[in-house]
Amino acid sequence: MRKKHGEVWERCLKVIKDNIPFQSFKTWFEPIVPVSLEEDVLTIQVPSQFFYEWLEEHYIGLLKKTIKKELGTGGRLEYSVIMDSSYQDSKPYSANYPSNDKRATRNNPVSMPIDLTKSGERDILNPFIIPGLKKIKVESQLVETYSFDNFIEGDCNRLARSAGWAIAENPGKTAFNPLLIYSSVGLGKTHLAHAIGLQVKSNFPEKTVLYVKTDQFINKYIDSVRNNNQNDFIHFYQMIDVLIMDDIQFVAGKEKTQDVFFHIFNHLHQNNRQIVLTSDKPPVELKGMEPRLLSRFKWGLAADLQVPDLETRIAILQKKLYKDGIEMPYEVVEYLAYSITTNIREMEGALISILAQSTLNKKSITLELAKQMIDKFVKNSAREISIDYIQKVVCDYFSLPLEAINSKTRKREIVQARQLAMFFSKKHTKSSLATIGLHCGNKDHATVLHACRTVNNLVETDKRFRIYVEEIDKKLKL
Numbered sequence: 235m236r237k238k239h240g241e242v243w244e245r246c247l248k249v250i251k252d253n254i255p256f257q258s259f260k261t262w263f264e265p266i267v268p269v270s271l272e273e274d275v276l277t278i279q280v281p282s283q284f285f286y287e288w289l290e291e292h293y294i295g296l297l298k299k300t301i302k303k304e305l306g307t308g309g310r311l312e313y314s315v316i317m318d319s320s321y322q323d324s325k326p327y328s329a330n331y332p333s334n335d336k337r338a339t340r341n342n343p344v345s346m347p348i349d350l351t352k353s354g355e356r357d358i359l360n361p362f363i364i365p366g367l368k369k370i371k372v373e374s375q376l377v378e379t380y381s382f383d384n385f386i387e388g389d390c391n392r393l394a395r396s397a398g399w400a401i402a403e404n405p406g407k408t409a410f411n412p413l414l415i416y417s418s419v420g421l422g423k424t425h426l427a428h429a430i431g432l433q434v435k436s437n438f439p440e441k442t443v444l445y446v447k448t449d450q451f452i453n454k455y456i457d458s459v460r461n462n463n464q465n466d467f468i469h470f471y472q473m474i475d476v477l478i479m480d481d482i483q484f485v486a487g488k489e490k491t492q493d494v495f496f497h498i499f500n501h502l503h504q505n506n507r508q509i510v511l512t513s514d515k516p517p518v519e520l521k522g523m524e525p526r527l528l529s530r531f532k533w534g535l536a537a538d539l540q541v542p543d544l545e546t547r548i549a550i551l552q553k554k555l556y557k558d559g560i561e562m563p564y565e566v567v568e569y570l571a572y573s574i575t576t577n578i579r580e581m582e583g584a585l586i587s588i589l590a591q592s593t594l595n596k597k598s599i600t601l602e603l604a605k606q607m608i609d610k611f612v613k614n615s616a617r618e619i620s621i622d623y624i625q626k627v628v629c630d631y632f633s634l635p636l637e638a639i640n641s642k643t644r645k646r647e648i649v650q651a652r653q654l655a656m657f658f659s660k661k662h663t664k665s666s667l668a669t670i671g672l673h674c675g676n677k678d679h680a681t682v683l684h685a686c687r688t689v690n691n692l693v694e695t696d697k698r699f700r701i702y703v704e705e706i707d708k709k710l711k712l
């Protein structure tokens with residue numbers, strides 16, 4: 235009976251899998267596609283020339299044995315190398331097993347998967363020259379203040395932070411390789427990425443850590459092409475133990491950079507070096523990214539950073555003040571944390587402005603001053619919703635008379651309506667906490683803060699209450 239190429243390759247894979255580390259198997263064997271089996275020749279498709287060379291260099295013995303076992307002593311293996319669409323001549327490689335003459339087959343002329351036209355540059359993708367390279371000292375480009383110490387932990391960042399911490403304890407040896415940290419702007423990606431690098435350096439001073447912004451990487455690559463020293467460029471990166479690339483989304487649409495990065499990535503990964511990436515989007519939303527690169531990103535862990543909750547925001551501000559030795563009334567800190575909710579960088583910006591204002595004008599830092607400054611940082615909502623309007627909507631919703639809110643009564647449903655009115659006033663108006671309190675039963679700002687907290691807690695714990703809040707919110711926006 236004729237053997238099918240798929241089945242034969244499957245059986246080969248079983249043997250191979252038992253003989254090499256799982257990660258290597260994933261890297262170098264899973265991407266292979268069996269193409270055909272004619273006579274005793276099994277043809278497999280590999281993603282690139284680099285891939286082919288790597289298999290030949292590292293797994294030739296294992297491949298030989300396996301092929302022999304499956305196809306007998308006359309068994310041969312042929313490679314078909316996928317070229318980029320710009321390279322049409324994807325004629326298959328032929329490597330004969332058993333054969334002693336593998337040099338001859340490797341020297342077949344073949345297009346490179348990247349456009350490196352100058353002579354000698356084939357070596358660039360040849361990872362085997364590295365051992366001769368002298369170890370040079372690499373400037374890590376890490377910022378000391380972006381440490382784990384200064385990174386406040388909260389529900390919003392717990393997964394990413396613990397994965398980062400685990401990596402720093404054991405770079406390249408956890409399942410988090412690569413670690414991809416993603417979030418929208420100003421939520422701590424860069425900070426956490428630096429923290430991981432700093433911590434690795436502190437745990438393993440001998441390790442080479444490099445933090446690089448992706449646009450820097452791109453520019454350096456372009457320079458290297460211009461100066462005809464891509465060799466050095468690639469070798470430099472292949473030497474790194476922990477490579478941190480910030481804002482990887484910038485390689486979108488840049489095919490050649492992606493290609494080069496792909497090879498660097500493979501080399502590092504194969505050698506159990508650690509890769510940390512950040513991105514402003516989850517991997518699935520990264521457009522203009524080569525699928526083979528994207529699929530690499532999914533090998534490890536993609537962890538997002540979310541908007542921090544109020545407590546975490548307050549803690550972040552306090553940490554910053556403490557670090558800089560600045561004192562500020564707690565109510566101002568709380569006000570800041572309340573007002574700026576979606577971007578930590580903006581919140582810190584507001585804090586700095588308040589400090590600057592108070593220093594320049596020799597004013598003490600008060601809630602009033604904070605309010606004046608905050609307006610500049612909070613985006614104007616499209617339409618102003620007034621406190622009065624909010625009170626009306628809330629009362630209508632619960633069929634309560636409008637006066638109830640301003641009355642002194644402590645009946646449960648009225649207290650709740652009042653708290654909701656305060657909560658929505660905080661959410662939808664730019665009024666100060668004191669103003670809101672004044673209009674909702676003549677209360678002080680602390681009562682308003684308490685009301686907002688209570689509502690937030692109930693939203694999280696009480697399903698029915700959450701529905702109230704969502705429905706009122708909808709009515710307010712009509």
Ligand code: ADP
Pocket residue numbers: 384385386387391417418419420421422423424425426550578579582
């Ligand atoms: P991103 O890279 O996501 O745009 P950054 O890392 O630049 O965000 O963070 C913006 C600012 O917020 C930085 O000054 C950073 O120190 C601060 N920051 C973010 N998250 C935290 C946190 N969990 N603890 C302390 N500071 C934080």
Ligand code: MG
Pocket residue numbers: 423424425480
């Ligand atoms: Mg950043």
